[in-house]
Amino acid sequence: xxxxxxxxxxxxxxxxxxxxxxxxxxxxxxxxxxxxxxxxxxxxxxxxxxxxxxxxxxxxxxxxxxxxxxxxxxxxxxxxxxxxxxxxxxxxxxxxxxxxxxxxxxxxxxxxxxxxxxxxxxxxxxxxxxxxxxxxxxxxxxxxxxxxxxxxxxxxxxxxxxxxxxxxxxxxxxxxxxxxxxxxxxxxxxxxxxxxxxxxxxxxxxxxxxxxxxxxxxxxxxxxxxxxxxxxxxxxxxxxxxxxxxxxxxxxxxxxxxxxx
Numbered sequence: 001x002x003x004x005x006x007x008x009x010x011x012x013x014x015x016x017x018x019x020x021x022x023x024x025x026x027x028x029x030x031x032x033x034x035x036x037x038x039x040x041x042x043x044x045x046x047x048x049x050x051x052x053x054x055x056x057x058x059x060x061x062x063x064x065x066x067x068x069x070x071x072x073x074x075x076x077x078x079x080x081x082x083x084x085x086x087x088x089x090x091x092x093x094x095x096x097x098x099x100x101x102x103x104x105x106x107x108x109x110x111x112x113x114x115x116x117x118x119x120x121x122x123x124x125x126x127x128x129x130x131x132x133x134x135x136x137x138x139x140x141x142x143x144x145x146x147x148x149x150x151x152x153x154x155x156x157x158x159x160x161x162x163x164x165x166x167x168x169x170x171x172x173x174x175x176x177x178x179x180x181x182x183x184x185x186x187x188x189x190x191x192x193x194x195x196x197x198x199x200x201x202x203x204x205x206x207x208x209x210x211x212x213x214x215x216x217x218x219x220x221x222x223x224x225x226x227x228x229x230x231x232x233x234x235x236x237x238x239x240x241x242x243x244x245x246x247x248x249x250x251x252x253x254x255x256x257x258x259x260x261x
Contacts, residue, residue, distance in 0.1 A: 003065075004029050004175055004208045005050070010059035012045050012232075019045040021232040022059070027175070032201075032209045034223040036243075038252055042232035043212045044086060047177050050210075051083050052076045063175065082168035083177035088160055092153030096144060096163055099152050100133040101126075103170030133170065139203050140166040141196050158189035162196055169200065178211040182218050194221045216244070228252065 005027040012020040020042040027033050035043050048054045050061055055070035062068065068076055082103075090099055137145040141162045147155065152163060161181055168176060181197075182190045194217070201207065201222075213219050219226060219240060226243040228235040230252035236243045243249055 002029050003027070004031075004063065005210070006060075006062040007046075007050065008060045008062070010046065010049055010061070011057045012042070012049055012054055013057045019232050020049065020056075020229075023229065023232070023234050024059075025227055025234075025237065027208050027210065029174075029206050029208055031224045032211065032222040034219040034226045034240075035210060035212045035229065036214070036219060036226060036249075037229040037235070041229045041252070043229060044179055045232075046229070047083060047179055047210075047212065050076075050177065051081060077171055077173075080172070080174035081177065082171045082173035082175070084161075084164040084168050084179055084181060086179050086183060088164065090152040090160060090163060090167075092151065094152060095149050096152055096155070097130065097133045097137065097148040099163055100136055100167050100170050101129045103167035104129055104132070105171075136166050136169055140169065140200060141192075157184045158193070161185065162193065165196070165200070173207070175208045175210070178209065178213075180212050180214065182213060182215045190215055190217060194218060197222065 003026050007023065007025050010020055010023045011018065023042075023046060025033065035046065037043055045054065049056045052068070052071050052073040052075070060067055060069045063076075063079060063081060066079075068079065091102065094102070134145065134148065137148055141159075144159060144162055144166060147159065152160065155163065161184070165176075165178065165181065182193055185193060197209075198221075201209070209222070211218070211222070223240060225238060226240050227237045228243055228246070228249045235248045235252055236246040
């Protein structure tokens with residue numbers, strides 16, 4: 001096992017507001033880390049620092065032993081990090097399969113000039129992209145595969161979340177960041193999502209995953225360890241049962257009075 005992600009003493013300030021304060025953690029190849037905490041705890045800000053949306057005020061991020069702190073997001077994707085977002089970023093008018101193909105842009109070679117002067121190559125690459133997209137959809141979710149020609153905007157909420165994961169996987173990442181993947185799902189849909197993620201992990205055992213999640217069933221289902229943050233700071237880290245029973249974690253979620261009742 002090797003360290004794929006090393007987050008060192010990350011602090012992110014916006015003027016007088018400290019969104020993330022001195023947070024550190026390491027993730028090994030094939031591991032799953034769940035990041036939990038109440039709304040506004042700084043979880044998504046931490047994702048934005050890792051993926052180059054924000055340059056941190058202090059601290060460093062290393063991926064596969066190389067520093068990526070403040071690198072542009074498109075370069076971070078090329079290096080092997082993909083993510084989903086809390087709110088949908090799908091192209092609603094494009095089909096399901098076209099959305100997945102869009103996710104391959106960092107791995108394909110066809111550009112305007114190559115399409116004009118080497119159309120045969122472009123057609124072959126597109127055909128290969130379609131085959132790869134179909135395989136991704138089939139491995140991620142059989143339901144999505146059956147709907148591969150539907151517009152993404154016509155999908156149910158749960159299928160839209162699944163599609164975002166499939167599109168992220170299309171860039172062939174070594175690290176996948178999932179930002180509240182079960183948001184808007186009922187219990188049955190969440191159970192289906194858990195099974196989908198299990199299939200993805202079974203197909204790629206070396207894939208490392210960091211998931212921000214509020215549904216404790218999802219948190220319990222996968223992680224090798226759990227990190228709880230509150231007010232931007234690390235509260236607790238460890239196994240699911242250890243973190244869940246930590247009084248500081250209960251206080252962060254329930255408030256001091258309820259946690260000590």
